[in-house]
Amino acid sequence: AQTVTQSQPEMSVQEAETVTLSCTYDTSESDYYLFWYKQPPSRQMILVIRQEAYKQQNATENRFSVNFQKAAKSFSLKISDSQLGDAAMYFCAYRDYGGSQGNLIFGKGTKLSVKP
């Protein structure tokens, strides 16, 4: 069975600095998707970034980028120029390529604090 591991329960970053959140996963599949979701105190789940395993190029979305290492089964999220609004829980998630879009396996999350 697929698993997703986030080894950092909590992280802290100074405003305007850069922080990297770690995620590793285990799967025997060769095609799959990986995601980072943000959950602020409002509880809303917000998709931050998405990576297809067959694409070698790392996904980027404005200040958010990933370092996808398929052989190492690693999928870290880098947040540049951190802002106070980035403070939230961040969840890494995995989905098989052929699965429905909601059949996600989530990690346990990393709580990110941003210091002014």
Add this chain to the structure above:
Amino acid sequence: DAGITQSPRHKVTETGTPVTLRCHQTENHRYMYWYRQDPGHGLRLIHYSYGVKDTDKGEVSDGYSVSRSKTEDFLLTLESATSSQTSVYFCAISEAPGGSGEKLFFGSGTQLSVL
């Protein structure tokens, strides 16, 4: 924002009582999902539906049942609530499975406390 409404937003109930949570969508999406979120566990899939009257189990389905008699409504029922089912429950919806587009939308969650 996608049209997803979860009701109730909060509920407190007693052990052994039946509880039904409702998810209502106005997007006409085919797939609907129920997750639970517990501290230290992230979100875990309970059940999902891929059409009217078509449902399947997720990772943590024991103690839960679901029904979908209309495209827009997906009900989650706890036949006899237990304290271990105290959690935040999220509904989500999506269009066709797989594909290159990511269109998974989440509701705002229901906080359920079983005393």
